[in-house]
Amino acid sequence: MELNMNFAQWFLHASDKSENMYHTLMNQAVGLVADQTMRANQPFSGASRQEIEAAVKEMITIPAAGQKVDAVMEEIQNVIVRNSLWISHPSAMAHLHCPPLLPSIAAEVIINALNQSMDSWDQSPAATYVEAELIKLFTEHIGYSQEADGAFTSGGTQSNYMGVLLARNKACQTNFAVRVQEEGLPAEARKLRILCSEHAHFTVQKSAAQLGLGTNAVIKVATNDKNQFCVEDAKAKIEQLRQQGLLPFMVVATAGTTDFGSIDSLSDIAELAAKEQLWFHIDAAYGGALLFSHQYSGLIRDLHLADSITIDFHKLYYQTISCGAFFVKHKQDFQQISYYADYLNPEEDQEDGIINLVEKSVQTTKRFDALKLLMTFKLMGSDLFGEMVDYTINLAKETAKLLKNEACFEVLNEPELNAVLFRYLPSDHREDQSYVDEINLELQRSFYQSGELIMAKTKQAGKVYLKFTMLNPLNTIGNMKTHIEQMKRAGEKIEKEQGEVRYEYSVHY
Structure with a gap:
């Protein structure tokens, strides 16, 4: 039976059609990621959950006939890649979710092509x-x-x-x-x-x-x-x-x-x-x-x-x-x-x-x-790898010091690795735990929605804390100084808004 060339271009094998399709798809994928790397001036687009869900639902189809490569890759870039968390950005610091090294990304291409089953x-x-x-x-x-x-x-x-x-x-x-x-x-x-x-x-x-x-x-x-x-x-x-x-x-x-x-x-x-x-x-x-x-x-x-x-x-x-x-x-x-x-x-x-x-x-x-x-x-090499690990731990320790120097922040831990737990403390009503918690929750939400800073929220002893998990060796102390100033201003703004709401509530009730 003769080789069906409609099948052949979609598999790795010794033919010009296979080689051409492989290069086309790989080049498009590399170009898409490189483009996103240059565009990503913040770790998230800021799109709402509803917007992302609607866009994804619209693109999810199983067509009877295949679509053009350019069209499919453009759709993936616009809907998926641009609305993904760009974990390689230094301001993505929420979870134990690392920026991947380029050798690991390159190895994935080989792993996927070989498709070895390790059993x-x-x-x-x-x-x-x-x-x-x-x-x-x-x-x-x-x-x-x-x-x-x-x-x-x-x-x-x-x-x-x-x-x-x-x-x-x-x-x-x-x-x-x-x-x-x-x-x-x-x-x-x-x-x-x-x-x-x-x-x-x-x-x-x-x-x-x-x-x-x-x-x-x-x-x-x-x-x-x-x-x-x-x-x-x-x-x-x-x-x-x-x-x-x-x-x-x-x-x-x-x-x-x-x-x-x-x-x-x-x-x-x-x-x-x-x-x-x-x-x-x-x-x-x-x-x-x-x-x-x-x-x-x-x-x-x-x-x-x-x-x-x-x-x-x-x-x-x-x-x-x-x-x-x-x-x-x-x-x-x-x-x-x-x-x-x-x-x-x-x-x-x-x-x-x-x-x-x-x-x-x-x-x-x-x-x-x-x-x-x-x-x-x-x-x-292991020497450079070790330096990267040490750099991020030292950066976390320096960031904790910066936060401690600000009266409006409370730091919960002395970093042993590269995680820093802290919370914003309002100028008034610090004894009102639900009020302090709501301000910190709003801080985390507002920065995620803006897309400029991704930090996590957690609870310790029933209190809400914010967390930086500082894995990225491309982060700098200058970047952290900027974020701390941004959080101070955002906290003050939320305080003012919350104060107005509390005043309105007391007037009416």
Whole structure:
């Protein structure tokens, strides 16, 4: 049967039509992004939710016949790209959402074209070894022995899930002589308990819920004045749990909390875990980049004490989404989730020395994300990468100082990583918490709607705070001085407007 050339131009293969279409689409995509980069003088267009929704609804069609490339790309640029959050802009500082490095963006083109499925070696021959060797390099940087291992994941949620999964299965085998893979959860599993700080990531509870333990299995431990896990409170809670006939089996430390960026005392928690025979997991999704820091690597020097570790590369490693990893101190712990299928990863492959990555993952089909990290370090080097990380942390510390110097701002944390929590304090009625909260909520809303400054809002002790997550190394202290002045003026304006509303209300009522 002859090759249908109507099909042929849409696939990568050896033909002029394929090559021409590939270049056309790639050039258009590159031009579109480059154009947006030059146009983006602020991180968001300022379009309303209603405007964006209406524009998207109008463009979403499935035509019977394909449209012209120029027309489609123009529509995507006008409707989608221009109304997206431009995360590469230095004034986009809301979440742990990084500006991607150019080597990572370039690697995505190769990853997508190769379309490797990272479950079995025969589907990803070179890619399998790239991931395996990068995992090995990272285990060495962490300080693990040769008995360690790991796997690339979609990010912190999946990695934390895997930590809870392995710990749960091992606890059931150790305490109840039950292999959960084969027999399911025993009735006694309802006694299992996990300890983590009150500032730990919500995925600890989410994982417990999905793994049949329930959110009630997660016990929140108090934090100290540095927003770190309090070991003394954990000791008291463990004793109380055991008196109730419950079984603590896991403790989760955080190296970089979402709001504060605080890093728990890893050595103290490791000592507690060893004494109480608990699985010790460290969620270093955020702070794992300190492995390459020149100034702050000491903050995670005890990472190697953990039984398992989460690191996200699409946070402070500046990789495109998605890209993360999960590490274990003892590679045999992956046997808690291994499964063999004759058509994919038969057991005899192990005897032949064949690596099938599906055996240490909760995913089957998995992207070749390791290439992004490889290209980044090969092109940039670890020294420059470490300088970038240090720069953003130092910038956050300097920004916190600027805010503290202003009487109208209250800073809640001394930045340990690059997150700054603060709030605007009005000149009057500071004792009225709902009034102060509403002013801060309006500050966040108004700047997002203008599109010029993207910051997050959160709550601590029931109070509304604003947050800068300062990941972008292209940000400057001059830029932050400008933003602080803008916030002061905007806060004063909102105060005046709120004061007029309060006066109107008191007059009428």
